Amino acid sequence: MRLTDVSFRYRRRDPSVIREADAELSPGDVVELTGANGAGKSTLLRLLAGLLRPTGGAITGRPAAVGLAPDRFPGEQPFTVSGYLDHMARVCGGRWRPWAERLNMGQLLGVRLRELSKGSAHKVGLAQALMAEPGLLLLDEPFAGLDSGTRDELPPIVAELSARGAIVVAADHQGGLRDLPSLRHWTITDGRLVETTPARTPVLAGKLAGTTPQGPAEDAVGGIAGEPAVTPDTTATTVGSPAGEAGGRAVGGSADVGVGVDGGGVAVEVTVPAGDLGAFLERMRGEGYRARPVSGEESR
Numbered sequence: 298m299r300l301t302d303v304s305f306r307y308r309r310r311d312p313s314v315i316r317e318a319d320a321e322l323s324p325g326d327v328v329e330l331t332g333a334n335g336a337g338k339s340t341l342l343r344l345l346a347g348l349l350r351p352t353g354g355a356i357t358g359r360p361a362a363v364g365l366a367p368d369r370f371p372g373e374q375p376f377t378v379s380g381y382l383d384h385m386a387r388v389c390g391g392r393w394r395p396w397a398e399r400l401n402m403g404q405l406l407g408v409r410l411r412e413l414s415k416g417s418a419h420k421v422g423l424a425q426a427l428m429a430e431p432g433l434l435l436l437d438e439p440f441a442g443l444d445s446g447t448r449d450e451l452p453p454i455v456a457e458l459s460a461r462g463a464i465v466v467a468a469d470h471q472g473g474l475r476d477l478p479s480l481r482h483w484t485i486t487d488g489r490l491v492e493t494t495p496a497r498t499p500v501l502a503g504k505l506a507g508t509t510p511q512g513p514a515e516d517a518v519g520g521i522a523g524e525p526a527v528t529p530d531t532t533a534t535t536v537g538s539p540a541g542e543a544g545g546r547a548v549g550g551s552a553d554v555g556v557g558v559d560g561g562g563v564a565v566e567v568t569v570p571a572g573d574l575g576a577f578l579e580r581m582r583g584e585g586y587r588a589r590p591v592s593g594e595e596s597r
């Protein structure tokens with residue numbers, strides 16, 4: 298699927314919300330889309346879905362089945378949840394019950410749409426977007442208002458669809474998909490769509506280096522805002538030891554332990570002095586990263 302010079306404005310005299318966006322999406326891509334309030338994220342999702350037509354440029358190669366879960370599910374309809382989803386299944390095809398089960402909607406099926414809580418209404422929007430096995434799934438703040446059980450279920454659902462070749466684009470400020478490998482990241486600023494995928498790598502490098510017992514993180518690996526300590530787009534890289542020199546590679550040696558850390562869209566391997574391993578693991582896990590020794594012994 299390709300966006301070529303895509304621009305969009307709602308009214309002829311209005312400024313463009315999206316300006317000359319160029320991007321390519323391949324089967325299996327998962328994109329996290331961010332931008333300030335009013336930046337144009339929902340507009341871009343609706344353009345991708347084909348609900349809005351570009352006022353300039355073109356979108357080509359859109360998969361046949363498209364699912365869009367809006368940020369605000371329209372609840373002013375005289376249906377119960379199961380009545381609505383049955384109706385949508387007749388219109389769009391597909392089966393909604395397996396999705397309703399995974400999204401913990403069992404208690405909701407007989408409830409009228411207008412009586413649903415915000416989070417429950419959101420689940421209905423997700424189920425209707427998923428039911429037709431979309432080749433393009435567009436999610437507008439998919440984690441907003443979800444209970445924790447359903448929250449945890451959504452990334453595996455996205456990963457499964459992606460593994461089956463679907464393109465997924467999610468406007469998401471909560472970082473709910475950041476544990477997925479190879480997550481792409483787009484940002485809209487002043488109407489411009491920018492691919493920002495590599496930018497997270499130095500942030501993690503900074504966090505990793507921040508555990509150094511000898512001096513600040515910024516000194517150890519170039520800093521969060523400084524030069525990347527890890528090559529952008531590299532998914533398994535050794536960064537400088539927390540005890541190492543500026544920009545240096547792993548120190549190694551029998552007193553060091555290799556630790557694999559992943560999360561935030563990147564996976565890196567770092568070398569930690571054995572004596573600092575416990576504190577390092579605790580800090581990384583406390584910040585939501587998966588961290589485990591890949592060489593040497595865990596010291597606690």
Ligand SMILES: Nc1ncnc2c1ncn2[C@@H]1O[C@H](COP(=O)(O)OP(=O)(O)OP(=O)(O)O)[C@@H](O)[C@H]1O
Nearest residue numbers: 307308314332333334335336337338339340341368
């Ligand atoms: N139907 C509409 N008619 C006219 N202008 C609109 C319409 N929908 C959105 N806009 C304007 O387009 C711009 C982008 O809106 P959009 O909803 O796409 O932003 P967003 O990034 O999704 O915002 P948020 O994070 O607040 O959900 C805003 O200035 C908004 O006021």
